[in-house]
Amino acid sequence: AVVRLRTSMKARNYAFRDPVILRIIDHPHPLKGTKYRVYPTYDFACAVEDHEQGVSHILRSMEFTARVDVQGEVFDAMGWARPIAIQFGRLSMEGTPLSKRKINPLIRSGVVKGWDDPRLATLRGLWRRGVHPEAVRRLILDIGPSKANALITWELLSSYNRKVVDPLANRYFYVPRPKLLVVRSSPEVEAVKLKLHPSFPERGWRELKVKSRAGVAEVYVDSQDLEALSSRKFRLMGLFNVQVEGEEEGVAYARYVGDELIDPKVQWVPAKHYVKLRLLRPGRLLSDGEVDERSLSEEEGVGEEACASLKPGTLVQFERVGFARVDLVEEGFVQAVFTHR
Structure with a gap:
């Protein structure tokens, strides 16, 4: 059995044609058991609740447009002032x-x-x-x-x-797929200082401890960069220029070839002063309506030592990689979530 709101069966709005506002249901309710037999439908319940809560404006998506007339009629029948209903696209x-x-x-x-x-x-x-x-x-x-x-x-x-x-995120070095690069004939370099943000020098500097000794400097570089630049000179950003000479037992070797500014430039991390860094890369969860179980990947790499002092929630830019948000910081380990390039 039902209770209907008397309107007109000739209404152009199909939902307004003597709509059901109460149902008599004898089946036990999953939460209330057999305590009640009469239950309100959506339109009646919404109208009563909006009135009781003093709602003045209703904002909802377009699929509820047909319900405006029904709920407004309930307000009129009860002698209540109608709230303003605004529909918008989803x-x-x-x-x-x-x-x-x-x-x-x-x-x-x-x-x-x-x-x-x-x-x-x-x-x-x-x-x-x-x-x-x-x-x-x-x-x-x-x-x-x-x-x-x-x-x-x-x-x-x-x-x-x-x-x-972009103006908020300080810059840091993160190296995915790290491979050890031994640079021979390098100048003696204890450390280099790089700006936290190129546009805001007042923020200060970060320090990367190179500690080259006896003409040898050791750094980590992305193995894909080393492969792509195996026959070219390139610059370790903020440090010096190198030329790869070969690889032996998983270690790449290069020689120092000057300090002038050249392209291309690659980011690097000191081999003895770094933190392990995991970068979560979120992709599209749904592909053609189906869940892509590979839509969240994990990338292991190394970050410069200064990353260990970051707080969870900090927005950063990993140079040549992209923007990210620090997700977790533990001793010697940082996890960040990739945002976009």
Whole structure:
């Protein structure tokens, strides 16, 4: 049995044609058992709750447009002032769900690690990924309260975020896929100082302890860089220029070839003064509507010693790699989440 709200069966809005507002159900309720027999439907319950809570404005997506007439009629029948209802188009994010109804099962099944999983576009997930709240604010204001649905791409969000975090993020060296590079005939270098941020010298400097001895300096360099530059001179950023001469038993050897500024430049980390660094790289959680179990990868590398003093939540830029947010700091170990280039 049901109770209907008397309106008109000729209404153009199908939802307004004598809508059901109460149901009589004898089956036991999963939480209340047999205590009640009459239950309100969505429209009646929303109208009563909005009135009881003093709601003045209702903001919701376009699929609820048909419910405005029904809930407004309940307000009129009860002698209450109608709140203002505003409908807007839904936002969707490329490659990840926004609906709690879709995210909850992913969390319960362990597909994602929680509401702050960096593959999610929840506010907690975005912040863990290194997306600044101001970037989200600017993007939403630019999109505006349109009635048309909008698809946000990660590239679009990244472009907004880059403008916000670039002046905030200090620079550090991180070397993925590290390989030991022994530089011969190098000058005696105890340490080099590099700016924390090229545009803000007042922030100070960071120090990388090279401690070259007897014409030999040892550093870690990305093995892919060494392979790509095996026949070229290149510059170790802020240090000096080298030319790779060969490799033996997994160790690369190079010679010092000057100090003039040249390209290309590669980042490096002192071989005896570093921290282990793991970089989480979140990708698109959904591919063609299916969960991609490889959408969160882990990359092991080494970072300069100064990374050990960073606090969780700090936004940084790993030079030649990209922006990241520090996720975890332990003795001799740092974990960060890659944001974007």
